[in-house]
Amino acid sequence: MLQEKLTVCRQRQLTADVFELTLQGKMATIAQQAGQFVDVLVPDQRYLLRRPFGITQVDAAKQQLTLIYRTVGQGTSILSQLKVGANLDTLGPLGNGFPTEFLQTKQHVLIIGGGTGIPPLYNLAQQLVARGVQVTSAIGFGTQKQIFYEAEFRALGAVHYATDDGSYGFHGHIGLLLDAEFATTHFDAIYACGPRGLLLAVNNRYREHPHAYISLESRMACGVGECYACVVPAEDQQALYKVCDDGPVFATGKVAI
Amino acid sequence: MNRLAVELPGLKLKNPIMPASGCFGFGQRYAAFYDLNQLGAIIIKAATVTPRTGNPTPRVAETTSGMLNAIGLQNPGLTAIMTEKLPWLAERYPDLPVIANVAGAKESDYVTVCQQISTVPNVKAIELNISCPNVAHGGMEFGTDPEAAYALTKACCAVSQVPLYVKLSPNMTDIRVIARAVEAAGAAGFTMINTLVGMQIDLKTRQPLLGNRTGGLSGPAIKPVAVRLINQVHQSSRLPIIGMGGVMSAEDTLELIMAGASAVAVGTANFSNPQACPDIIKALPQTMDRYQIKDLTSLIQEMAVTPV
Ligand SMILES: Cc1cc2nc3c(=O)[nH]c(=O)nc-3n(C[C@H](O)[C@H](O)[C@H](O)COP(=O)(O)OP(=O)(O)OC[C@H]3O[C@@H](n4cnc5c(N)ncnc54)[C@H](O)[C@@H]3O)c2cc1C
Ligand SMILES: Cc1cc2nc3c(=O)[nH]c(=O)nc-3n(C[C@H](O)[C@H](O)[C@H](O)COP(=O)(O)O)c2cc1C
Ligand code: FES
Numbered sequence: 001m002l003q004e005k006l007t008v009c010r011q012r013q014l015t016a017d018v019f020e021l022t023l024q025g026k027m028a029t030i031a032q033q034a035g036q037f038v039d040v041l042v043p044d045q046r047y048l049l050r051r052p053f054g055i056t057q058v059d060a061a062k063q064q065l066t067l068i069y070r071t072v073g074q075g076t077s078i079l080s081q082l083k084v085g086a087n088l089d090t091l092g093p094l095g096n097g098f099p100t101e102f103l104q105t106k107q108h109v110l111i112i113g114g115g116t117g118i119p120p121l122y123n124l125a126q127q128l129v130a131r132g133v134q135v136t137s138a139i140g141f142g143t144q145k146q147i148f149y150e151a152e153f154r155a156l157g158a159v160h161y162a163t164d165d166g167s168y169g170f171h172g173h174i175g176l177l178l179d180a181e182f183a184t185t186h187f188d189a190i191y192a193c194g195p196r197g198l199l200l201a202v203n204n205r206y207r208e209h210p211h212a213y214i215s216l217e218s219r220m221a222c223g224v225g226e227c228y229a230c231v232v233p234a235e236d237q238q239a240l241y242k243v244c245d246d247g248p249v250f251a252t253g254k255v256a257i
Numbered sequence: 258m259n260r261l262a263v264e265l266p267g268l269k270l271k272n273p274i275m276p277a278s279g280c281f282g283f284g285q286r287y288a289a290f291y292d293l294n295q296l297g298a299i300i301i302k303a304a305t306v307t308p309r310t311g312n313p314t315p316r317v318a319e320t321t322s323g324m325l326n327a328i329g330l331q332n333p334g335l336t337a338i339m340t341e342k343l344p345w346l347a348e349r350y351p352d353l354p355v356i357a358n359v360a361g362a363k364e365s366d367y368v369t370v371c372q373q374i375s376t377v378p379n380v381k382a383i384e385l386n387i388s389c390p391n392v393a394h395g396g397m398e399f400g401t402d403p404e405a406a407y408a409l410t411k412a413c414c415a416v417s418q419v420p421l422y423v424k425l426s427p428n429m430t431d432i433r434v435i436a437r438a439v440e441a442a443g444a445a446g447f448t449m450i451n452t453l454v455g456m457q458i459d460l461k462t463r464q465p466l467l468g469n470r471t472g473g474l475s476g477p478a479i480k481p482v483a484v485r486l487i488n489q490v491h492q493s494s495r496l497p498i499i500g501m502g503g504v505m506s507a508e509d510t511l512e513l514i515m516a517g518a519s520a521v522a523v524g525t526a527n528f529s530n531p532q533a534c535p536d537i538i539k540a541l542p543q544t545m546d547r548y549q550i551k552d553l554t555s556l557i558q559e560m561a562v563t564p565v
Contacts, residue, residue: 226287
């Protein structure tokens with residue numbers, strides 16, 4: 001866990017409102033688990049709370065770390081204006097990523113992502129493919145125009161798309177795609193990140209799976225586990241977990257989404 | 258001579274800077290960023306008799322130069338704090354004074370926590386939280402009623418082994434009414450200010466953004482309010498004040514001291530910059546030079562004799 005001023009080395013627009021930001025610094029050389037996140041201070045004094053983003057890619061040799069974000073509010077809009085050479089005060093890597101240590105070569109995993117939930121899943125897919133694990137992806141978007149990183153995901157294995165309006169791939173919600181395509185397929189692990197509906201769909205379908213994991217979002221203040229802002233109740237309501245410190249990745253059936 | 262040293266009842270501080278309650282937890286995660294021995298002291302998260310789960314989420318929202326929080330005093334409870342959190346600090350930072358923030362729903366809760374937590378050796382003072390705006394029972398109920406504040410403070414002073422500072426709420430028409438009541442009840446000092454009650458509405462859902470509907474406003478947005486209230490209490494009471502509210506820099510620290518504070522706590526700034534406290538401590542000497550301040554003790558004395 002570092003606090004570091006990272007330098008913007010590339011900023012690229014992927015869709016109408018999604019940007020890819022590549023940052024340089026030592027943080028990229030700290031071993032990280034796919035699914036961990038960074039917490040970025042918006043370079044404007046009016047915004048006090050850091051913005052959390054999943055890590056999309058790490059290149060330790062070049063000391064580069066890539067984020068993908070959607071401009072949804074003031075903080076991300078300011079980030080989208082950053083030019084090469086700008087500094088970004090960043091904490092990371094934070095939280096616990098996706099467990100993968102049990103996977104062996106040739107085993108087969110399913111990655112389920114939607115919208116801006118896919119950045120940490122790309123990092124995961126890359127790491128797994130490098131270890132010889134077979135990756136199949138099911139990815140949902142509202143409409144074809146919103147899709148990004150298609151070639152990148154296709155380079156790592158089979159990819160099935162679902163769009164809400166049917167403009168590309170399967171017509172309908174990702175849960176229906178899972179039922180249509182994968183209801184009977186065995187996977188050694190399931191990994192998901194995306195909007196709440198997607199997480200619910202995965203949580204319900206893979207509750208009993210021994211290695212099914214979902215990554216959650218929550219409004220954060222400290223980002224490091226000391227302020228109790230980001231909590232999520234256990235499914236049995238007997239405990240509260242901190243998304244920043246106990247998560248953001250949880251096994252299915254563990255938390256009330 | 259240490260230019261930054263300050264002394265308050267129960268607290269011999271090598272510098273005036275301490276993290277504010279709830280914005281630093283129990284320090285464990287922040288210890289990854291710097292040596293906590295650099296701090297003047299640490300105010301830990303509220304302790305209640307039994308663990309509290311707090312409010313529904315979302316619990317935080319950002320506002321212009323500030324934030325709202327409605328954590329609802331979630332904490333692991335008195336036993337876990339006494340057997341895990343405080344020993345963790347004592348083992349690693351034996352010389353770091355701890356100020357324990359105490360909360361409760363009724364008088365007997367506060368009394369139990371004060372009695373027990375004040376026996377822990379590294380707890381050098383208590384901060385009696387009678388000003389939390391985010392709980393239905395206790396908290397601000399005591400802090401906005403002078404008779405309740407008097408009775409509670411008196412009961413807690415009677416059982417506490419260490420000096421007791423009472424945390425004042427800014428959500429009052431006249432804060433001096435409460436200040437006088439707790440001074441008469443035997444408090445050793447004040448900490449101020451707690452957060453100001455606020456609210457934010459999400460335009461998309463047309464609902465309050467916070468799960469608790471309302472929350473407490475903190476951060477630079479409230480600093481002018483803190484300066485004014487500290488100054489007002491300073492002029493009406495002889496008790497020392499640990500000031501807080503929007504402090505982000507060494508300049509802000511000096512401003513609160515000039516208003517009448519003898520030490521300064523840093524809350525929301527920790528979220529923007531986990532190293533806010535050591536950064537402020539480091540910047541203090543040169544900032545004092547710029548304003549011809551020889552040392553903090555003489556500045557505090559000067560403000561006592563001729564308040565602004
Ligand atoms: C662990 C984690 C990983 C994330 N990874 C990504 C990612 O890879 N790509 C991406 O595009 N987005 C991601 N998000 C969501 C992203 O943090 C928010 O979209 C972003 O903070 C919005 O900031 P803003 O200033 O533009 O929006 P505003 O609405 O102006 O922000 C106001 C406040 O609300 C908070 N906030 C708003 N939306 C969210 C949200 N969905 N989750 C948490 N806090 C929020 C902001 O941080 C800020 O404090 C992630 C969130 C979490 C918790
Ligand atoms: C997330 C959060 C949690 C807090 N929790 C507590 C608490 O448990 N007890 C308490 O007395 N004050 C609590 N406070 C109030 C702070 O200690 C402080 O009085 C206030 O935030 C003003 O200082 P600041 O502007 O530097 O943050 C909390 C504040 C925040 C932002
Ligand atoms: S954001 Fe502070 S505990 Fe998670």
